[in-house]
Amino acid sequence: MTLTPEEMDRKIDEHFGFEARDDVEGVLSTLTPDVLHDVVGWPTGPARGREYARPFYEALFADLAEGEVTCLGRLYGEGFLVDESVWRGRAVGRPFGLEGRGRPLEFRLLHVIEFAEDGQIRREAVWTDLAAIMRQLPQT
Numbered sequence: 001m002t003l004t005p006e007e008m009d010r011k012i013d014e015h016f017g018f019e020a021r022d023d024v025e026g027v028l029s030t031l032t033p034d035v036l037h038d039v040v041g042w043p044t045g046p047a048r049g050r051e052y053a054r055p056f057y058e059a060l061f062a063d064l065a066e067g068e069v070t071c072l073g074r075l076y077g078e079g080f081l082v083d084e085s086v087w088r089g090r091a092v093g094r095p096f097g098l099e100g101r102g103r104p105l106e107f108r109l110l111h112v113i114e115f116a117e118d119g120q121i122r123r124e125a126v127w128t129d130l131a132a133i134m135r136q137l138p139q140t
Helices: 005-020 024-029 050-063 130-136
Strands: 031-039 064-077 080-091 103-115 121-128
Touching: 005 024, 005 064, 005 080, 005 103, 005 121, 024 031, 024 050, 031 050, 050 064, 064 103, 103 130
Parallel strands: 031 121
Antiparallel strands: 064 080, 080 103, 103 121
């Protein structure tokens, strides 16, 4: 059974809602047990399985605060979607290894999400605009 764009939207919006509330358990509940979680450029590389994705979310929620995501657009295919968004908030920790010092931060994100037949997320690949992050968080 192929998911409709509306069903995909509901699942990814649920996932992003858990992220907005810094709810690690909620985020993980939207993923299949064997999810492939790949934040391109993350030091440990792609993670296979919910528990191996957990450290990324724990770090993310410690490093970024007051986050707000604005969806710029989505593309849909059979069992997948591509989401382009902008994240705005504050860098309170060390996002992507950079000292945040509580500074405001805004950057673009691109998600490629594949869904299992039951509607759970089976693959999440994420690209961030690291150049924009580095410009806003100079380390000098």
